Amino acid sequence: MNDLTDPFADFIATLEGIWLSAQSFLMGVMAPGWRQNQVLIVVGLALLSWAMHGRCVQLLESYVRSREGWAKWQLRFIVQLKQRLGLIIFAVLAGCTYFVMQNITWPSRSYLIGLAATLAAVLVGTAFAAQLVHDRFLRRIVRWSLWVYATLYLLNLSDDVAGFLDNVALELGEFRLSILTLITALVVIGVLLMMARFASRATASTIRKNQDISPSMQVLAVKGVQLALYGVAFYMGVKAVGIDLTGLAVLSGAIGVGLGFGLQKVVSNLVSGVIILLDKSIKPGDVISLGETFGWIQTLGARYASVVTRDGKEYLIPNEDLITGQVVNWSHSDDFVRLDIHFGTAYGDDPHQVRKLAIAAASGVDRVLTFKPPVCHIVGFGDSSVDYILRFWIKDPTGGLTNIRGNVFLALWDAFQENEISIPFPQREVLMLEDSKLSVRNKTGAD
Structure with missing residues (x-):
């Protein structure tokens, strides 16, 4: 019972501390003084930034239209800059105001202005950093998670929140998994997977540029590098946060047996794909015939091969069919x-x-x-x-x-x-015998 009440009590204590701090802040803002003046200055800077935003957007659009030949990443950067131009203006104005007030008056009289400038700058920075994540839903999660953490850190609340999240945990014998550990694991694994993704892209680009490696071996090398990097990233992320995987060995073995029976075809296609890449029987660019399908191999995937026909149709043929079926490879050993x-x-x-x-x-x-x-x-x-x-x-x-x-x-x-060469075609002659019924009818004119 104590294990359940202690985290709840810590949570109540944390909320009470935050509420008391908020009450103290509001009382200070309501009373005349430098704290109230700082809030009024921040509000004024926000209104000024909003007024300048429209004009700056027009100038930015005019500048972009006057230039040609922009790259895609430059256009994406301009779009992100346009969407957050007002916040950037506020961060610049607030930072300049904070710098001036730090030099002409007491530092405590510009603390809130500096905090507002820092939070605005952090929000802009996290928004641009989150663009590295391609998925829109994950991008939003990353952006707001970074901004929430930065806000808690700047308000000196990160330790209290971390302590509360660490107290809320699931304990099974020696196994203990807290919310803080889970969040840390997700962050570390996410960062490592992102690094692995960039590394795999750079490695794949280098491998594809190497003309000494055959296309099939290029695909195999790229898949192997991706699998190794992602596997190492996941393992390092789990070990970095101190999660012991030995307790999950039996459970993972049972799950593996169940998946083995349910995913026989998938595993067969995966193994067949590896065999195809190793024996180089089929590679991207080859022209093949499989049944009534005739076309050239566009890509070799882990589960299927993409075959594009002359009429623009793209067939996704499972790798197992390429191994077990009779395939005519018109360009296997040479192109003749x-x-x-x-x-x-x-x-x-x-x-x-x-x-x-x-x-x-x-x-x-x-x-x-x-x-x-x-x-x-x-x-x-x-x-x-x-x-x-x-x-x-x-x-x-x-x-x-x-x-x-x-x-x-x-x-x-x-x-x-x-050259008067004739191409004959079959011809048939019909002869009517004298004593046949058809001959007699023709002579008498009968029907």
């Missing part, structure tokens, strides 16, 4: 791809001339390689045509396969038309 085209000509056309015309037509098409010249062979004698196969090579499968086949077919058509 051979394409085949089948066609036929009439029996009355010279096959030697047909082969020469087909090779010349394919060689004149863009994207068809000339140092690997096309070849044309007879593959059979069909019912109504001599069948040929035309083979040619390209080096840019990312440019599409259907379009290059279409261009070669069109070149064949033009070449055959110019």
